[in-house]
Amino acid sequence: MNQLARTLRIGCIQLKVCANKTENVARALNKIREAKMKGAEIVSLPECFNSLYGTSYFPEYAEPIPGETTNLLSQIAKELEIIVIGGTIPERDGDKLFNTATVWGKSGELLAKYRKMHLFDIDIPNEITFKESDSLTAGNELAIIDVKDFKIGLGICYDIRFEELAKLYRKQGCNMLVYPGAFNMKTGPLHWELLARSRANDNQLFTALISPARDVNASYVAYGHSCVIDPWGKVLYMAESDEELFVVDLELDVSDKVRSNIPIFSQRRVDVYDTIENK
Numbered sequence: 001m002n003q004l005a006r007t008l009r010i011g012c013i014q015l016k017v018c019a020n021k022t023e024n025v026a027r028a029l030n031k032i033r034e035a036k037m038k039g040a041e042i043v044s045l046p047e048c049f050n051s052l053y054g055t056s057y058f059p060e061y062a063e064p065i066p067g068e069t070t071n072l073l074s075q076i077a078k079e080l081e082i083i084v085i086g087g088t089i090p091e092r093d094g095d096k097l098f099n100t101a102t103v104w105g106k107s108g109e110l111l112a113k114y115r116k117m118h119l120f121d122i123d124i125p126n127e128i129t130f131k132e133s134d135s136l137t138a139g140n141e142l143a144i145i146d147v148k149d150f151k152i153g154l155g156i157c158y159d160i161r162f163e164e165l166a167k168l169y170r171k172q173g174c175n176m177l178v179y180p181g182a183f184n185m186k187t188g189p190l191h192w193e194l195l196a197r198s199r200a201n202d203n204q205l206f207t208a209l210i211s212p213a214r215d216v217n218a219s220y221v222a223y224g225h226s227c228v229i230d231p232w233g234k235v236l237y238m239a240e241s242d243e244e245l246f247v248v249d250l251e252l253d254v255s256d257k258v259r260s261n262i263p264i265f266s267q268r269r270v271d272v273y274d275t276i277e278n279k
């Protein structure tokens with residue numbers, strides 16, 4: 001067994017995002033450089049890292065993939081020989097818009113593209129109403145990348161609420177999930193850590209959630225608290241709300257251990273679940 005392939009240093013960039021796309025992208029590239037200097041082998045940006053977050057902004061900021069933003073992600077991945085999970089950007093494809101994550105390999109090649117599958121449509125009267133489906137179309141495909149011995153599945157923000165998606169990734173052999181996300185000041189304190197730890201614990205894999213930094217003057221105020229959780233559900237690192245770049249070392253032995261110590265996957269009573277569900 002190649003022990004080195006079973007460890008991975010991930011860099012998480014809780015990026016400050018403003019209205020200026022060029023500035024956002026330049027800032028992100030600088031932070032990717034810093035992550036490389038800290039020894040990160042893979043790095044992730046947050047959801048909507050090049051644009052303001054809001055349904056009215058998506059058409060204004062949207063661009064095709066490949067396009068101006070993702071070309072720069074591809075270039076920096078190649079230059080630094082680092083894997084870049086390009087957070088998400090509003091993507092334009094024909095007359096449709098998507099909330100899309102891309103992953104760039106060490107030769108600048110596109111390793112994966114994931115379009116948010118569950119659109120963020122919620123209505124908590126007098127607190128927060130958001131309807132991504134006003135301007136976005138949902139994706140229908142999984143996206144998995146192989147990095148050393150890590151098999152990483154991608155989701156985006158609201159997707160983390162759907163255990164079915166995480167379980168599908170686990171069934172495909174994933175031992176890590178990465179969700180660029182931007183929870184808000186209502187649901188963030190309530191559910192962000194809970195969901196991150198739940199997905200990790202349910203599926204006995206690492207989860208990483210990467211948020212933009214909090215900007216209290218923005219129309220949508222992100223919660224921050226980017227984090228990495230281990231397969232026991234333990235928080236390895238959780239940021240506060242300001243801009244921050246952090247790296248975390250992951251060891252696959254941890255996921256093997258929890259999977260063998262608490263073997264819930266071989267103990268699932270699908271025979272019973274299926275019988276009851278199909279009654």
Ligand SMILES: O=C(O)CCC(=O)C(=O)O
Nearest residue numbers: 120157158182183184187
């Ligand atoms: O699920 C939530 O509470 C927040 C989701 C969200 O902000 C998003 O999907 O962008």
